[in-house]
Amino acid sequence: MKFLKRSLRILLFLVVLVFVSVWLYSKTYKPxxxxxxxxxxxxxxxxxxxxxxxxxxxxxxxxxxxxxxxxxxxxxxxxxxxxxxxxxxxxxxxxxxxxxxxxxxxxxxxxxxxxxxxxxxxxxxxxxxxxxxxxxxxxxxxxxxxxxxxxxxxxxxxxxxxxxxxxxxxxxxxxxxxxxxxxxxxxxxxxxxxxxxxxxxxxxxxxxxxxxxxxxxxxxxxxxxxxxxxxxxxxxxxxxxxxxxxxxSWVIGADKTKNGKVIFAxxxxxxxxxxxxxxxxxxxxxxxxxxxxxxxxxxxxxxxxxxxxxxxxxxxxxxxxxxxxxxxxxxxxxxxxxxxxxxxxxxxxxxxxxxxxxxxxxxxxxxxxxxxxxxxxxxxxxxxxxxxxxxxxxxxxxxxxxxxxxxxxxxxxxxxxxxxxxxxxxxxxxxxxxxxxxxxxxxxxxxxxxxxxxxxxxxxxxxxxxxxxxxxxxxxxxxxxxxxxxxxxxxxxxxxxxxxxxxxxxxxxxDRAKRIVSFLEPKNDWTKNDVAKMINDVTSPNAPIVAANLIKSINVSEFSVSKKKAISILGDWKGNFEKHEVGPVIYNRLVYEFQKNTFADELGKGYNQFVNTPFVEKVLPVQAKRNQSIWWDNVTTKDKIETKQEIVTSSFKKAFSFLENQLGENVDNWTWDRVISVEYKHAVGEVPALRKYFNVGPFVTTGGDQVINNQIYNIDSTGYYKVKAGPSTRRIVDFSDxxxxxxxxxxxxxxxxxxxxxxxxxxxxxxxxxxxxxxxxxxxxxxxxxxxxxxxxxx
Structure with a gap:
């Protein structure tokens, strides 16, 4: 018993010593x-x-x-x-x-x-x-x-x-x-x-x-x-x-601003x-x-x-x-x-x-x-x-x-x-x-x-x-x-x-260029507050078009009520990547399955590199719009040539099944905030014991890939979108103020x-x-x- 008490006292002393040392270090070694x-x-x-x-x-x-x-x-x-x-x-x-x-x-x-x-x-x-x-x-x-x-x-x-x-x-x-x-x-x-x-x-x-x-x-x-x-x-x-x-970046000329002075973003x-x-x-x-x-x-x-x-x-x-x-x-x-x-x-x-x-x-x-x-x-x-x-x-x-x-x-x-x-x-x-x-x-x-x-x-x-x-x-x-x-x-x-x-x-x-022009072109009374709202915009103009082109090729004749609801949500989605939206979750998973079904068989080991290049983001809207493509012939099925309908329908089924397992049977609960996060990582934060002290986050965030508030992540098998890059600063200079x-x-x-x-x-x-x-x-x-x-x- 005495040994145990002494051991506890020593342990308590060490804990206090460590605490005091860290406290003193924090007071002494700061800017x-x-x-x-x-x-x-x-x-x-x-x-x-x-x-x-x-x-x-x-x-x-x-x-x-x-x-x-x-x-x-x-x-x-x-x-x-x-x-x-x-x-x-x-x-x-x-x-x-x-x-x-x-x-x-x-x-x-x-x-x-x-x-x-x-x-x-x-x-x-x-x-x-x-x-x-x-x-x-x-x-x-x-x-x-x-x-x-x-x-x-x-x-x-x-x-x-x-x-x-x-x-x-x-x-x-x-x-x-x-x-x-x-x-x-x-x-x-x-x-x-x-x-x-x-x-x-x-x-x-x-x-x-x-x-x-x-x-x-x-x-x-x-x-x-x-x-x-x-x-x-x-x-x-x-x-x-x-x-x-x-x-x-955009710079708005004096004739398009409310106060008659340039606004820089x-x-x-x-x-x-x-x-x-x-x-x-x-x-x-x-x-x-x-x-x-x-x-x-x-x-x-x-x-x-x-x-x-x-x-x-x-x-x-x-x-x-x-x-x-x-x-x-x-x-x-x-x-x-x-x-x-x-x-x-x-x-x-x-x-x-x-x-x-x-x-x-x-x-x-x-x-x-x-x-x-x-x-x-x-x-x-x-x-x-x-x-x-x-x-x-x-x-x-x-x-x-x-x-x-x-x-x-x-x-x-x-x-x-x-x-x-x-x-x-x-x-x-x-x-x-x-x-x-x-x-x-x-x-x-x-x-x-x-x-x-x-x-x-x-x-x-x-x-x-x-x-x-x-x-x-x-x-x-x-x-x-x-x-x-x-x-x-x-x-x-x-x-x-x-x-x-x-x-x-x-x-x-x-996407971002098109969205920026759609904001700037019609408006002639810009203020600093308008620009602040715009720089945080999270709507993609092209994602709904890609989704619509894919939906056209999905055979829904034997779909369940839940599958049809998911298709309806995706069809009504306006490209908004807000936290409460369901559309981006279905969209990103469908894109993942569609690109995998399209390119993975031919590219083999090179596929993962290809789908995480900026180049593939230019390929996607064109590929989704095509009616025929050499890439849809799955090389592993030699006796058959796949159609776009087969590729897209199969992709949707796989996406739906995955999301159902990941997020539950209720499609309404498949919200964006459940799958997107950001963590700002420090070099020594890779050591598990130091992560919570040096890394900042993780946080739930908003935005998506290639919207103005650009949150860049890999679309991969995990179904989670860990943001790895984005605006390093947002700046607005209004020369009227x-x-x-x-x-x-x-x-x-x-x-x-x-x-x-x-x-x-x-x-x-x-x-x-x-x-x-x-x-x-x-x-x-x-x-x-x-x-x-x-x-x-x-x-």
Whole structure:
């Protein structure tokens, strides 16, 4: 008994000790939002006002001081995020997470990002203003590393902090550029369709690219001067950092708004993670002001506004990655064939450090088209050498100039000049200003091949016939300045023409674009509140059309009352993805079964990759409308050719049976909120014991795939829709009331788990609410939390 009592006392003591330790850690190791700190390399005092969502409003006498402070503050809230993204881009995740990430490291280290960064840095103009600001920002980060409180993640995974360099910054740009690309998920599967199934199957698929298009129109007017597929999927599914995916933006001209001023809206779609991808900061000096949204390790915001102009971005989705089949010398595998004979590969030796394991050493062969993918992707089931040509590593990189110039523009012309310097990734640069200019620029270096070449399959690397013939001038890029319709927009959809052709790309289906145009076109009295409602819209214009085309082919003659009710609900559904709706549940499951019955028999192992590409979303509405298709001949039933009616009826029966087992016999209870959820995952939240502390959620959410409030998920066998991506922020800037511009992010401003701003925006975001982006100085100065940076004595 005494032993038991003593044991209980010891156990109680340990529990209290752990509790007290965690409590002390939470009090000690959280961001510092008030007080005074000394900071090196600033010339004068910098005052930082933290608002009620943790956004720093940095008041400095000059920009250099402001960027030192920004670096320190950004690191204070997001150092672990910075650590992960620099390691991902350089292939260094295995150092901290072990051998399970060797494949990811091998892939990213082999893309040539680091080599491109090194080359670019050698050519930087060291006396330029943007370079000086970058150095100041990095200096602030590294001061925090030396003097600030270490985030708990470093302790949990057992890694030491290291100073950040400008190379780390450029590596982040490289990761961002690659994560925009779609070719690596689409081209390999289309190549297999062409090579293994034949032209009939292939041509039917690619024929959808010129159908059901809502085209963005080019229109340039004067400025108002008033002064491989599966492995790629596997690699990206395991990333602890958010890849970029899609986006919406629209800018409404003064003549279409109630108050006669431009209204700007933007919501970039990015994979969800914790912390959120964007870090907000407001810089104010005597000669500069901007409220910006920053990527980790990037000092100049890609989204921003002040009282004069607002800008943002969506993904262009142009094709800037091409794959080539090389022909190697049978007598020397380190040579490949060109039109002038065999030439040597460059052989690049790589080393990956692995936690608690021996280093992994391997060699990459690099030719004129880029690295040989067989060397960097394990389990690539193709003996042919496949090279990846990527415009980002092929051409001169001015992306730092782009970020600096668009965030320091004085007018539309300055902004356009900055946008014109972008070579990759392709971005739609959206612009609106207080002088009533609106504009859209599709930025990125575009190029031409020979007319008959289809670039979404593997190209011939040896002949010289499949090479880039010409790079286009920026004046030929799609763009629209002050168009007659009084609005510009982008939803990753196809531009109408580029030098007289539909430019190849991986543009997303027309759903969001069509819905945006249906809102903007008829209305001429837009307000900020109207735009806030629109940006949260969850209705698909095309899903009911797809459903109706499928319903037409269902044989209901022997259906039960419940089955007929399900068909009736689907037939009456207006495409709304609200929580209480039954239609989206039936629709998504029917689509799953229909696509499986249509494509799985021919595609085999490649099916799962195919149905989770943006390409299949363009295929679906066309396929649902067809009366005949080669894909409906089930190759496993050799003595019979299936009809559309058989395929669709069978698909519905399977969908109904599944939903009945999953959600019960009462069709009215099959509501959307029972199957859709979102969880914002932290890298260490994958450890079960830490999940509830570091992850945010899971939550029931609203919205659906390819509605304006875009909630992106896989349609798979589970029947549950776990949202993996969506609006990374929603922003609205009304130039009739700039001081009250609105924004929201999915979780919170801080990446520090003990900060009160770790997840304080999560519920508001899910409810479609907003918080104010404060730029009114008198309001800012009422902040309760004020941090003052003082120059170090003798600085």
């Amino acid at each position: 510092n939002y008030s007080g005074e700190l000394e900071l090196k390399n600033i010339s004068k005092e910098v005052t930082v006002y933290f608002d009620d969502i943790g956004v720093p409003h940095i008041n400095a006498e000059n920009q250099k001081d402001a960027y030192v402070a920004l670096g320190y503050l950004h690191a204070q809230d997001r150092l672990w995020q910075m650590e992960l993204i620099r390691r991902l881009a350089a292939g260094r995740l295995s150092e901290i997470f072990g051998k399970k990430l060797i494949r990811t490291d091998k892939f990213f280290s082999g893309l040539g990002i680091e080599e491109a960064s090194t080359k670019t840095i050698l050519n930087l103009e060291k006396n330029s203003e943007n370079y000086k600001m970058v150095v100041a920002y990095l200096n602030g980060i590294n001061q925090y590393i030396a003097e600030g409180k270490t985030p708990i993640e470093y302790t949990l995974v057992g890694v030491e902090k290291e100073n950040f360099t400008i190379k780390d910054m450029y590596n982040v740009f490289g990761y961002m550029a690659f994560s925009f690309a779609i070719a690596h998920k689409t081209d390999p599967i289309l190549t297999e369709v062409k090579e293994k199934l034949g032209k009939a199957y292939f041509n039917e698929l690619i024929g959808v690219e010129n159908k059901n298009l809502t085209l963005i129109k080019n229109e340039i007017n004067e400025e108002i001067k008033g002064d491989l597929a599966r492995e790629m999927h596997r690699l990206f599914e395991g990333l602890p950092i958010s890849p970029f995916i899609g986006s919406n 933007n919501d970039p779609h990015i994979s969800f993670a914790q912390p959120s991808v964007w870090y907000q900061a407001h810089i104010k000096t005597p000669n500069y002001e901007l409220y910006g949204f920053h990527l980790a390790l990037v000092p100049f915001p890609l989204l921003g506004h002040n009282k004069d102009y607002a800008y943002g971005l969506t993904m262009f989705e142009n094709d800037d990655v091409d794959f080539y089949i090389e022909e190697e010398n049978p007598e020397n595998a380190n040579q490949y064939k060109t039109e002038v004979g065999f030439v040597d590969y460059d052989l690049v030796k790589k080393r990956i450090k692995v936690k608690d394991e021996q280093d992994v050493v391997y060699t990459i062969k690099v030719g004129r088209h880029g690295p040989i993918m067989n060397d960097i992707i394990d389990h690539l089931d193709d003996e042919r050498p496949i090279a990846m040509q990527w415009i980002y590593t092929k051409l001169e990189n001015k992306i730092l100039d782009v970020a600096y110039e668009i965030s320091h523009a004085k007018n539309l012309s300055d902004f356009k000049n900055g946008a014109s310097k972008l070579h990759a990734p392709g971005l739609n640069m959206m612009y609106g200003d207080a002088k009533n200019n609106i504009a859209w620029f599709a930025s990125g270096k575009l190029y031409k091949y020979r007319d008959s070449l289809y670039t979404k399959t593997y190209l011939n690397g040896a002949s010289g016939e499949d090479e880039i013939l010409e790079y286009l001038d920026f004046k030929d890029n799609p763009q629209s300045i002050n168009p007659a319709v009084n609005y510009v927009y982008s939803a990753n959809n196809q531009p109408d023409s580029i030098v007289g052709m539909l430019y190849p790309g991986y543009y997303l289906n027309e 700039v001081d009250n511009s609105l924004a929201i992010i999915p979780t919170g401003q801080s990446g520090r788990v003990f900060s009160k701003h770790y997840k304080d925006q999560a519920k508001k975001y899910l409810n479609g609410e907003f918080v104010k982006m404060k730029i009114n100085q008198s309001e800012i100065e009422k902040s309760e939390n004020i941090l003052i940076f003082k120059p170090t004595k003798g600085n």
